[in-house]
Amino acid sequence: MSYSPNWLLARFNTQLPPTAARTLQNQSGAQRAAVLLPFLQGPQGLELVLTKRAVHLKHHPGQISFPGGRIESGESSKMAALREAEEEVGLSPADVAIVGQLPPQATSTGFVIEPWLGLVHAPPRWQLQLDEVADIFHAPLAELWQEERWQQWDWQHQGRQYPVYFLHWRQQLIWGATAAILHRLKQQLGKP
Numbered sequence: 001m002s003y004s005p006n007w008l009l010a011r012f013n014t015q016l017p018p019t020a021a022r023t024l025q026n027q028s029g030a031q032r033a034a035v036l037l038p039f040l041q042g043p044q045g046l047e048l049v050l051t052k053r054a055v056h057l058k059h060h061p062g063q064i065s066f067p068g069g070r071i072e073s074g075e076s077s078k079m080a081a082l083r084e085a086e087e088e089v090g091l092s093p094a095d096v097a098i099v100g101q102l103p104p105q106a107t108s109t110g111f112v113i114e115p116w117l118g119l120v121h122a123p124p125r126w127q128l129q130l131d132e133v134a135d136i137f138h139a140p141l142a143e144l145w146q147e148e149r150w151q152q153w154d155w156q157h158q159g160r161q162y163p164v165y166f167l168h169w170r171q172q173l174i175w176g177a178t179a180a181i182l183h184r185l186k187q188q189l190g191k192p
Helices: 005-011 018-025 077-089 176-189
Strands: 031-042 045-053 068-070 096-101 111-120 133-140 150-157 160-169 172-175
Touching (some): 031 176, 045 077, 068 077, 077 111, 111 176
Antiparallel strands (some): 031 045, 031 068, 096 111
16 A cells, blocks of 8 residues: 555645634633644655654653644744744755645643644755754654554543544554544545
8 A cells, every 4th residue: 555645635635614723723721833744755655754752851751743833923823833843853844835734633731733734845854953852753654544553542631531542653652642633634534
């Protein structure tokens, strides 16, 4: 099974209606953040770029994530995702073609994350900001989408039940908001 950039473009139609985005963004006390899901063409088809957060960070140390962070005042979520990717891993915005946006992902920690999908069209020269990013790797979609890699657990928090997704990929455990975003993407794209 091979995933190609043409397949991604043909299958992807996830622009969120503006009213739904505003509803999530305006949640009381929610902090807005944006992430970039960078896709590369690899030997097995499309690969998704993921990072491992530095272990000394106060929030989510050592977890697998996408390049991203808080949306600054006067900045769009797309601008924030591209800026953060450049700051964290050295990915130039000029080398990324944005192909879509997933619906915002609310977290139990008070964030609303706005995920953007981008095709990287030039060979990247990764420059990790080691204060934030410990490692970077490329995961083939064909491997990430294998059903046997996925698990779900229901978590009770402050009177609400949240599905928590876990994805085992090689020696990595991907979970939390990153796995939730990947799960939504997997549902949206399906198989080629």
